[in-house]
Amino acid sequence: MQQPSATADDPLPALIRALRSANPVERQRAAKDLGRLGWLARDAMPALVSALDDQEAKVRETAAHAIGGMGPEALATLVMMLGHGDKYVRRNAVWALGKLGPLARPALDDLCKSLKDNDPRTASGAAQALGNMGADGAESVPQLAEAMRGTNIVLCRLASKALSQIGSPALATLIAHLQHADPFVRGESALAIGWMGVAARSAVPFLARVLRGPECPLTRTPISSLTPTSIAAEDGSQALTPAQLPVPEAASSEMTCRVYAAQALGRIGAPAAAALGDLREAARLSPEPLRQAAQQAVRQIQGA
Template sequence: MTTADESLAALIADTQHFSPSVRLSAFRSLSKLGVVANQALPDLTNALNDEDAKIREGAAQAIGQLGREAMPTMVRMLTHPDKYVRRNAVWGLGKLGPQAKAVMGELCQALKDEDPRTAAGAAQAIGSMGAEAAPAVPQLAEAMRGTNIVLCRLAAKALSQIGRPSLATLISHLKHHDPFVKGEAAVALGWMGPAAAAAVQPLTELLRGSQMRKASPSQYASGLLGCGTPTTPVAPPSPVAADNQTEEGTRINAVTALGRIGPDAMTALPYLQDALTDASDSVRRAAEVAIRQVQGVE
């Protein structure tokens, strides 16, 4: 009978096989084993320099599953010339959560990677540390203001995961000239929920400052005007994607964020009620839901 140790030894031996398909199969099997396959780390590391791009990527994927022991290797992978190796490095470090705090500086540097997915993965990895990643707030704020729209969203998400230490930064981004940045800051504050109570006034100002257009009488039920609680629950629209940010999108995200803050956003209630007369159906639906959340109805 073959023991687990013998099976692992066989897989490690296969990482040196002359056949690329056999080697790739070994990498996949080692990936499934996770930290149990730590003995394979030296051979997997050697494979990162293989001439075959698929071999390099397969080895990188396996290393990303090896846990904390492979962290030094993953850090070195962050500067590998192959973007697929770098991507697997940030993804692997992201799985470690707060355990990767010691390499936060390297992950912050990866936020500037020329490969958009590597940069976005770095933001996710930092966000997975939660409040432990507070020192990375300035770098995440800078990443929000770049030209990578996906990175903007994920950096904002990471700031929301960090929590209170990033609150002032997200609030300041509500006044940014770029609607992408303003919108994603609002979404992130909404993700924080009641912890973002300090953002109620800036979110209200964002809602008031946007170019709200009134609906015609035929566009909304007269029974909703001026009321505090819509009679029929409705599903809120999803936050507007950063690549589709408009004045309407800004209003939707501000309204949605106020709703998610809940009863602590009671001072915004008159403006949410006013949003029930907005020309945009999506804004009106978001306002209906937000009013119920602020009033504690749902």
């Protein structure tokens, strides 16, 4: 079906003229009105692209937002915007590409480059856009894996989420990250694997290993080997169970990893039955919140 074209009543000519007004308020208003028209304002694309270099930041940002609302027809322009000097223009570009989902596949390489953008929000938006491609974004797995290992915590989480959205092609990478030296990366990997649900069944033994945790920092023996009477209070008057022991500050990130691993096993469901022994032990001996997460996972796996 042929798309509608401009008519005598079309506001586009006046709005395009207003984009060239000497008054920045009028230019911004015109860009905003064009944005409301969405793809119907496609004939104003050249004028909006010119407005991306307006001397007023608000005009540039509003024009970028208007272009982002034009859908797939704006794809080539959005890719160009990823290299713009204004971070707000780049943010609008990744936001718009994220809305396109798999239709943004031609922008994959450029979005991978944007994962290293010096603006954290642009980088995070690029991760979201890649994840929204689903399996069509599989070629971005190495770049998303690298983004997970950076110092941007938000980017790490969104990159791990993107890998979970990509699905099976990213599972091996997420499993490998369960063994990363940084406990935050390990935890985010476990969380992402959980989002994949049953499709991540091959990760069960690796998640169980994370669930069991590192050596106990108090005794240098595995937490799983401790019994309710194996740790005595300092005055010798009472035995403390591991669930009653305070979690050392340095171990809090490790505990988060174990909680996420328990949650992931629960989301995998019945195929995670091999981890029930470890989960039951965690539900019996571990401090909160791991104890509750393990109990919930047991119920999910058993279908309760």
